[in-house]
Amino acid sequence: MKTNFYFIIFLLILGCSKPQPRRPINPKASTTIFQDNIETAKKMAKYEDEKILDFIRKDSLKVYQNSSNGFWYTYKNKNLTDTISPKTGDVVEIEYDIRDLNDSIIYSKEELGVKTYRVDKEDFISGIQKGIKLMKIGETITFVIPSYNAFGITGDGNKIEMNKTIKSNVKLINIK
Template sequence: MMNFKRNTLLILSILILAVGCNKPEKLSTTDGVEYYLLASDNGEAFVQNDYGTFYIKMVDSNDSVLIDSDEVGMLPIKIDSASLKKRGSLFSILKEIKVGDSIRTTLSASEVFTKGFRQPLSDDMQPNDRITVFATAKEKYDSAGFMAWQQEMRQEMIEKMQKEAEAQKGVDEDIIKQYLTENNINADSTESGLFYVITEEGDGPKPEAGQTVQVNYVGKLLNGKVFDTSIKEVAQENDLYDERREPYSPLEFPIGKGRVIKGWDEGISLLNVGSKATLIIPSYLAYGPRGAGGDIGPNEVLVFDVELVGVK
């Protein structure tokens, strides 16, 4: 669940635009769920096996916006009465309104999230907290039309991610160059934006795509915090020891097959067996805007001290 803060004035302005001068009409679904019809275009009704896309905005009792389709995209739904009935009050409303209808309803947090969206409540939310939901039925599709819409959304998402990655590339480059300057590190770089320092040259072969490599590593944030390692002593020194990883050993993976982050696939391929190196990996070659686990935040630049132990 994403938590986007908006002020009350924005919510009120949306209501004013939707309602105009008319008083909202109080209605009930066939399942007895009450809601207010804010506006209607007298559009088509949904029937069994239709697909619909819905604009959704959810606001808590403090006027904080919890979910907004302007941020996360439209909610797609297949109109299947039996399955939607199991998802509770909100979906009972959505399957019965018509294209162009805008509604408002107030439901419990458990009804909306636990039952409706089948996801746990956030730590700061109680099951009985009141959630105000604003929804508009935007489009109606048959199966072929919905598949075309999905393809269009996927393409838009790819283009958005590419633009964000390109913008992040410049940000990460500045961060890395500042890190290198502050730590007096002279590093080489690749066309992709990976920076690396070979600290000890090995005399073995370089791995070829598809071969299984064995790598010892220590993963760190730019502030020096160690978040992962294949070396037992390092794990113990940094309160990362986990007996389930016994016996600690080099990480094995097929290189060039996307089994590890891109910065690893590229960086390890630069090394001969026996080489040691430091890889400074920009976020778009690591875990990107999602981050990973509790230590690696969104768009985090990572540092790995690695040793290519062997190749199979």
């Protein structure tokens, strides 16, 4: 009986101890993989930016501006009289196409149709979302958008490949 009592006390003491958390076998492996991914992404972005700058140098008839939002743009048709630009929450109507840097059409404006878009309230191509806020009614701007501001590393699952820089001619038809 005494042995059973000591055995029960031993089990209670053992059962009251705090569980020890499991430690990773190799704690640096995930950090190393994460760092490698960051370095790869930086190299890809640098390569893509170099491709865009090369394209801009070759297109010497146009003056491209670098946006602080990570894309380049040039005016095809500038509205010099109007001062109103879309702001967050406005509903705009745009006409646009999507091309590659060789000017081959990926999606034509006829294929895409007129798009009604609520500024900053809907999911849309990031570079165009930000670029629309630079526009005035009647203007047409050509945007050169790196993949990280367009369709990213996955593409669109249809015609736009992985890590594809796009060019888009966008016309602002109306602001509501």
